[in-house]
Amino acid sequence: MARLMGSVKTRGRLPGRPAHGPEPGRVRPSRLRPRAVAGLLAGVLLAVAAVLVLPFGGSEEAAQDRVAELEAQERQRDAGLTRELVTTAERARAEVTPVLDGLEQATGSGSATAEDVSRWRRAVLAAAEPFEERPSGGTEVNLARSGFAGAVTVAGRAVETYAASLEASGELAVRLRALAGELHHDAVVAWSVAATQLDVAGVASGIGHVHVFLDGTDPHGG
Incomplete structure (x- = not known):
């Protein structure tokens, strides 16, 4: 009888393992309820909306007034720069x-001497010096100033x-003289373009038409 009982296998827990309870190291993750998820999402959306909307607060009329004020300041600045440029260009x-x-x-049927060249050099340097400083203004006056500086160059x-x-x-010598004639022509054209741009700047800034063309190149006949 004892032998029969010894041969019977027992069922149940293994030695050393607790009878009940979850296995160690395994924790069932908690689940958010649908209402909690919806509340969290709504809070995030409200925060994002506050960040996007608050910096742009204010009435549309106030914004338009500010834009008009800035534009008036720019016109006043450009008017002053244009008047200065007219004086410099003259x-x-x-x-x-x-x-x-x-x-x-000299590049046509005439000629010039070394003394003439020295005098021309001094005149070009004197004309170029005021254009070395280029205060920033509107596009019209900036282009005109650059155009005059380029023509003098x-x-x-x-x-x-x-x-x-x-x-x-x-x-x-013949080829160099011909090249000098071409550069002379380019300088005259560049000055005419700059003078036209200065006229545009004068109108845009409220001064009106200004003509600082070379003799015989004014398209208005001035």
């Missing part, structure tokens, strides 16, 4: 006109090219 024109007239004759290159032709001989 002085530069007085300097470069004799240079361009002399180059036109090209005039200076024409002078230097003609000076090189005086030191050259033969075919090279």
